[in-house]
Structure formats: structure tokens, C-alpha cells
Amino acid sequence: MKGIVMNILAEMVETQLGLEEWNNVLDEADESGIYTSTAIYDDERLLNLVGILSQRNNIPASDLVFAFGQFMFPAFLQALPTADRWSR
Numbered sequence: 001m002k003g004i005v006m007n008i009l010a011e012m013v014e015t016q017l018g019l020e021e022w023n024n025v026l027d028e029a030d031e032s033g034i035y036t037s038t039a040i041y042d043d044e045r046l047l048n049l050v051g052i053l054s055q056r057n058n059i060p061a062s063d064l065v066f067a068f069g070q071f072m073f074p075a076f077l078q079a080l081p082t083a084d085r086w087s088r
Helices: 002-017 017-027 043-055 063-077
Strands: none
Touching: 002 017, 002 043, 002 063, 017 043, 043 063
16 A cells, blocks of 8 residues: 555544544554655555544444545545546
8 A cells, every 4th residue: 555545544534533533543553654655555554544443433444445535536636647638
């Protein structure tokens, strides 16, 4: 998993659930929360964060993943170069 995906997850959680919740999830996952956007991380780390978020907030993991996809797509459009013919 690219670090940019981890960073976007952090942004989503901070925006929708608050910084305190993100810090609590990181503590429970034994994660630092510092991810280099271009680095590659084990997919299991992201899945673990989603699982903890699901348990802590009583939200099905599948719903979290779907919401994350909706949150991530516009972030990718903004962060990555696109052809002129593409639009939001």
C-alpha cells in the first residue's frame, strides 16, 4: 500500500471523526501515523487500522472501506496529474 493511501485515511478520520480518534486508533494499532507518500507499506497495516476503526465506532468495515473510496477518489484527482479531458 502506498503511503499516500495511509495519509488519505488519516485525513478522512481526522476530518470525520476527529484528531483524538485518529490518535486513539494509532495507539491501539501501535502505529506512529507517519507515512511517506511514496513508500510502500504492508497492506495488513491499513486493514488493521480499518478493523480498529470499525470496532471503535461500531461501523461495518465494508462501510468504512466504501466511504474511504469516496473520500480518496477526489483526493487522488487533486494530487495526481490528469489529462485535460478529465474533469471532476
